[in-house]
Amino acid sequence: MGLDMGTSKTVVWAGKRVAYNEPTLLAVNPQRNRALYWGKAAAERTGKMKQDTEMLRPVRRGAIADYAATVFYLKKALAAAQRFRVLKPVLVAGVPIQLSSVEARALCDAAREAGAGGIFLVPCTLAALWGCLEDPEDPTGSLVVDVGAGVTDVSVIASNQLIVGRTIPIGGDDITLLAERVMEVSYGVRMGRIEAAAVKMDVGVGYYQDEMFEKRRNDPDHKGGFNNVRISKRQVAEFLLQGLEPLFSGIINTLEETPPELFEDIFRKGLILSGGSSLLPGLRRRLQDRLNLNVTRLPEPSLSVIQGVGRIITRFGQFREYFDEQMAMA
Numbered sequence: 545m546g547l548d549m550g551t552s553k554t555v556v557w558a559g560k561r562v563a564y565n566e567p568t569l570l571a572v573n574p575q576r577n578r579a580l581y582w583g584k585a586a587a588e589r590t591g592k593m594k595q596d597t598e599m600l601r602p603v604r605r606g607a608i609a610d611y612a613a614t615v616f617y618l619k620k621a622l623a624a625a626q627r628f629r630v631l632k633p634v635l636v637a638g639v640p641i642q643l644s645s646v647e648a649r650a651l652c653d654a655a656r657e658a659g660a661g662g663i664f665l666v667p668c669t670l671a672a673l674w675g676c677l678e679d680p681e682d683p684t685g686s687l688v689v690d691v692g693a694g695v696t697d698v699s700v701i702a703s704n705q706l707i708v709g710r711t712i713p714i715g716g717d718d719i720t721l722l723a724e725r726v727m728e729v730s731y732g733v734r735m736g737r738i739e740a741a742a743v744k745m746d747v748g749v750g751y752y753q754d755e756m757f758e759k760r761r762n763d764p765d766h767k768g769g770f771n772n773v774r775i776s777k778r779q780v781a782e783f784l785l786q787g788l789e790p791l792f793s794g795i796i797n798t799l800e801e802t803p804p805e806l807f808e809d810i811f812r813k814g815l816i817l818s819g820g821s822s823l824l825p826g827l828r829r830r831l832q833d834r835l836n837l838n839v840t841r842l843p844e845p846s847l848s849v850i851q852g853v854g855r856i857i858t859r860f861g862q863f864r865e866y867f868d869e870q871m872a873m874a
């Protein structure tokens with residue numbers, strides 16, 4: 545089976561298809577230390593349950609933040625993905641490229657405790673590229689950037705190997721927070737996380753002249769009433785763009801460490817984007833203009849990691865060499 549347990553969503557590959565794809569989220573009653581809902585059911589109830597219900601994200605910045613919750617969630621996700629229960633399935637899991645050895649250990653332990661017979665880890669950008677390459681042994685260099693919810697992975701890949709790269713602790717959820725902040729501070733509009741995410745997905749970091757949109761807010765002058773406020777898309781986009789600075793500099797630093805032999809390939813092929821946040825409006829053009837590189841996005845970017853993992857599973861022989869070291873350790 546395949547696994548992509550991200551900061552915002554968990555995807556499981558089973559029976560040659562995506563068999564589970566739900567938010568990595570639990571609704572917990574802290575007094576009784578009991579999970580009430582998980583996945584979609586928990587997400588649907590965000591902000592709609594009793595005050596003491598805690599919305600818990602077991603994964604943060606791409607790594608396990610709450611071990612017990614992760615084990616619980618994984619058990620549920622693996623069970624939901626299987627039409628026929630397999631005893632001790634072996635997992636191939638996409639992970640951030642700079643996952644520390646302690647974080648990797650935690651994921652392996654959690655998977656075993658959740659019923660897996662073993663687990664192989666593969667950097668998510670490598671999986672995303674394998675999902676779309678004709679020939680995984682391709683010796684030419686590729687620059688692959690996965691922009692997720694909690695982290696962004698930047699990597700240069702050639703001949704099945706990660707040559708250089710880094711995990712940047714910035715993702716779409718940080719941009720949502722910025723949207724929430726700019727709406728409140730600059731316009732006096734208070735909104736929940738879901739509405740802020742909608743603004744982010746609508747405005748993004750696009751180039752605007754003087755396009756405006758309207759929102760209702762508590763009227764600051766007449767107590768109790770509402771009024772409409774006009775909001776400049778350009779101002780919002782420029783605010784959100786500041787949040788992407790670490791991403792731009794992370795890519796530039798990675799390119800500086802890249803062996804010159806691979807430059808030509810990268811300039812010819814351009815930058816390949818994956819991850820849900822690669823859908824941010826304007827991101828592609830901002831990257832293109834800043835880096836002077838052609839930028840393409842993989843189809844279905846939030847599923848590209850699991851599709852690559854699926855391909856690894858169906859043609860495991862072809863990728864065996866890559867996992868040799870991990871097999872020796874297991």
Ligand SMILES: Nc1ncnc2c1ncn2[C@@H]1O[C@H](COP(=O)(O)OP(=O)(O)OP(=O)(O)O)[C@@H](O)[C@H]1O
Pocket residue numbers: 549550551552553554605606607691692693694695696715716717720741744745818819820821822823824825845846
């Ligand atoms: N159309 C869109 N425009 C902008 N952002 C989007 C869009 N669709 C999804 N996102 C964002 O993509 C993020 C989820 O991406 P993805 O599914 O790749 O994350 P993840 O794998 O769970 O997280 P990570 O890899 O960081 O652990 C969320 O922050 C979400 O708001």
Ligand SMILES: [Mg+2]
Pocket residue numbers: 550551668692693819849
């Ligand atoms: Mg991810």
